[in-house]
Amino acid sequence: MPASTVLVATDLTARSDRPLDRAALLAEQIGASVTVAHVVEGPGFDRERDEEILHAVRDALPPSLAEATVISDHGAAPKVLAALAADQGADLIVTGAGRYNGLSDFFLGTAVDHLVRHAEQPVLVVKRRADAPYRSILVATDYSEGAQQAFQTALQLFPDARFEIVNAYSVPFEARMPSADVAEGMREEAEAEMAAFVKRAAPTRPDAIHSLVLKGDVETVVEQRVRRDAPDLVVIGSHGRSGLVQATLGSQASTLLKRLPSDVLVVRQT
Secondary structure (H helix, E strand, O other): OOOOOEEEEOOOOHHHHHHHHHHHHHHHHHHOOEEEEEEEOOOOOOHHHHHHHHHHHHHOHHHHHHEEEEEEOOHHHHHHHHHHHHHHHEEEEEEEEOOOOOOOOOOOHHHHHHHHHHHHEEEEEEOOOOOOOOOEEEOOOOOOOHHHHHHHHHHOOOOOOOEEEEEEEEOOOOOOOOHHHHHHHHHHHHHHHHHHHHHHHHOOOHHHHHEEEOOOOOHHHHHHHHHHHHEEEEEEEOOOOOOOOOOOHHHHHHHHHHHOEEEEEOOOOO
């Protein structure tokens, strides 16, 4: 089901224009309303200052978000954003790759880790300028329930996009015991699992989805495909057999979020 409310975070910097523009485009594309949230790091409230902040946020919005709801709160940004998303009944959280009130330059590490682990909603990290709807989407899968939920969420949000589903597989002990037969068997097994995954996750669209299994580690395979094909969006699940995103965000997902030039949608398994 398409999202009904999109919560987008802004820190009033120039680079926050990208998530704002993407949120506006998404709202138009899927028929959603937009709530714009600004979080002031640290405790305490000052009514006059908070009113000034709300006016500053409103003044910084593009014309496409003139009707958006604007809210401001205090505290640790990722924790507050997760709470605001729940309070506002948001279906999707949109944030940028720019500095967010003293957090890291890419809003990654513990910040996204906390947001993904504690927010029920998918989290969209926007890096590129939003000049068009998402048309090409790469989904990383390990065939798990978490990967299936991530894929289906993307299908529901972006039904008109082109999808490429990628799985990275490895051949056990290949360096010590090289065997062409074993490698071929692993590839065939991965391809069979991929076909079953696509049929299970998207039974009405199997012919419209390109699937691919490649030997290698997840980070390298996904990054190579992104560099080669330049998809508009990369989708990953928050739990899976491969540990793409574990109890904490994990090194693989953190690396992908930092290094990939594409926007990234992280869907937490619920």
